Amino acid sequence: MFTGWKPMENLPDDSLALTNNDSSQWSVGTATSIRARFFVLNERLTIGEIIDSSVVGTFVTLGTIETIDTERGWQYLSCKYHNKKVMPTTNVDADDRPLFFCNTCDKEHSDVISRFKLIANVNDDSGEANFLLFDANAQAIVRHSAAELYDENEDEDFLPEAVSDLFGKRVLFEISVDADNIKGKSSQYVVRLATDDREMVEEFADLPPKSNPVLMLESADDISSGSVGFTATPLSKRKSEQDDDSCLEDQHSVNKKLSQKKLKG
Ligand SMILES: [Zn+2]
Structure with missing residues (x-):
């Protein structure tokens, strides 16, 4: 269960891959960034x-x-x-x-x-x-x-x-x-x-309710200084998976060279 959030600014340089509860690989890249922003990087609130x-x-x-x-x-x-x-x-x-x-x-x-x-x-x-x-x-x-x-x-x-x-x-x-x-x-x-985007809207709508939103808000300070809720995977471990699958249209695949800075602004 993904229960943490962290401002993008605090992502460490080497944690380019993020893992969520169903083990899908997510990353911060140009084509995947929109999806990552809605499903990984930011906390969901009503x-x-x-x-x-x-x-x-x-x-x-x-x-x-x-x-x-x-x-x-x-x-x-x-x-x-x-x-x-x-x-x-x-x-x-x-x-x-x-x-x-x-x-x-x-x-x-x-x-x-x-x-x-x-x-x-x-x-x-x-x-x-x-x-x-x-x-x-x-x-x-x-x-x-x-x-x-x-x-x-x-x-x-x-x-x-x-x-x-x-x-x-x-x-x-x-x-x-x-x-x-x-x-x-x-x-x-x-x-x-x-x-x-219909696919993302429906997927977002189908997300299970959060277990304890109050706790999440209160622990935001702790999260920002640690890595709660994230599992960082070194890029090198995953590189081989991407070599023949770096198509930008594949939301689950990832650019090899990722830049968090592109997310800002
Ligand atoms: Zn002017």
Whole structure:
């Protein structure tokens, strides 16, 4: 039974392989990293447990998107060169295109693009919470870019059909609980990764209930300094298994050269 969790940052350099209860081999690699993040690296919490969490960290949960908060819009206009929001001006360029001021570029220009900023109200049997999805994660489940859906002539709170299609959808979320969430200053949890991959959603839904979630939260400090719940296998022991099976599409196989750093951010 896999009962431990540990922040990714604390993974020792040489423990590239992780073993879970059914002896499947998991690792931190590019193709397997999404799966590892949902099934190995992060502690699973219900939404009720996320709301009650007094521990800052990254957790995974499965929830159903009930609705999208449209009051603050679903997208924002950003600079094309980075993600920062731009402010409209009354000026236009030589081609009569509207100019926007970008704080980061520190100038007005017209190279702007719509990006997602979705506040999804997500629930499960234990509770409901607001999850904040920025561009890439929203795009992963909407399957369109914000730019494709954005129509400057529509009202701010008009929700494109591709976005409202999310209602009722079950999605796996990796979210952060930060200090403001715990203090009650923020009721929004920032989504770090989202997927509606059916296979993973169903597998996650079928996981047995955790035996003692309270104990797990209380022992988080101990876990972070040790290796509770993990069995590290030297990469060399497993290398031969992978030689003719390093296909990226095989979720159970593993890249030979693994980088935990790819998981960050
Ligand atoms: Zn800019």
